[in-house]
Amino acid sequence: MSLRIVLADDHQMFRHALRALLAREPGFEVVAEAASGDEVLAIAAAQPVDLVCMDIAMPGMNGIDATRRLLATHPHIGVIGLSAFADRQFVIDLLEAGARGYITKADAGDELVRAIHTVREGRTYLCPDVAATVASALLDRGSLYAAAPRLTERERQVLQLIAEGLTSMQIGDRLHIAASTVDVHRRNLMRKLDLHNVAELTRYAITQGISPTRQGLDGGLPN
């Protein structure tokens, strides 16, 4: 029985290329692709899945929320985080969400193959620079999870939408809550993170990988 893999990344080109890379490995079978966290959940609900290669920065539901919700209902699925950055908070959040692997896109393709094999065997794989990041976090505070200000899932969702340029009212519509509630989350975010305006929140969201660097304003016609 080959390993049933789902690739989640907002870039179709990257998914297709990864699929070609993994196709060369015997025992690997990419059974589906997803462009957002929601699609991952839908796929897992519809067909058996063994492992997900999950990009963190995706429009809509990001990889961390997707991991948390996926593992809540499908705890047997292995999740390997795949990101352009190796930010500490980012790694910690993902591991805390239950992921069992983390690789950056700066790593070699072989790293991913190695990670998949490792996770398939039930163990955890971190690429070298990520391992160093986690180690430094442990050294700094003695505990992984006592780290910096942890955001709730709701706060992460709100932060992502703020960084995408939505107003509180638009965010409220999107999340089906009142704009005033969004404002509360916004204030709590700023207090927790010691940030004081949308620009800083946006930068934070991008560095943490909560928000993709860009996703809406492309095809459009400026001027």
Place this chain on the structure above:
Amino acid sequence: MSLRIVLADDHQMFRHALRALLAREPGFEVVAEAASGDEVLAIAAAQPVDLVCMDIAMPGMNGIDATRRLLATHPHIGVIGLSAFADRQFVIDLLEAGARGYITKADAGDELVRAIHTVREGRTYLCPDVAATVASALLDRGSLYAAAPRLTERERQVLQLIAEGLTSMQIGDRLHIAASTVDVHRRNLMRKLDLHNVAELTRYAITQGISPTRQGLDGGLPN
């Protein structure tokens, strides 16, 4: 004689995956990989190259400058731009630099194969959304090269400070101009770039490298 291809992207994972994708096409041979524009130039100087798949956003020399300098000395090499975004300015700058193809990472992997075949035959290939972008630019002004929303030095300064989270008044103090003047620059920026709030301006500044992704707020997280 197979087509000698160079892959230029700062993510090793993406290069390796693309290499696997292209390896399935007969007549394609990836002869080298580069992580920056400088490496592309070095490779082209050292060995024969037919075609370069060039990512736009790379550390050090970016894809646009690399294309310009590469074609200055090796005009026979075909360059296909490969970017996460279909920003009008990127596309136009790259085409003006002499590239003969442009594809976004949101496109299917097949698009790249198709583009390579087209460029090999000496023609130009643009993926659909990019073509639409260029068409709209042409419709707007009848000229391709007058399209790029070029920012003035002052606008760049203001944009950077907005992205750092300063208010108009703080920016005015920093630049020794009135807050009302900063507002004018802010409005002109938003009009030129078709952006409508601080979050989008911040994201733009980061993707353009006008504002660094991180500075200060990561290492020593508060609380």
Place this chain on the structure above:
DNA sequence: TTTCGACTACCGGGAAACCGGTAGAGACCG
């Protein structure tokens, strides 16, 4: 010389952000 772009500066108004408070429901824990 006239025209144009860049930079400067102000007015006015509506929308949104920002900052403080209160408060109830539900979950979880010692």
Place this chain on the structure above:
DNA sequence: CGGTCTCTACCGGTTTCCCGGTAGTCGAAA
């Protein structure tokens, strides 16, 4: 059970953003 946390929601008020004008100066280009 009491305490704590999260999420929900609203109140008020100030600041800033966002959008629309107008307009003067300066230097460069036509």
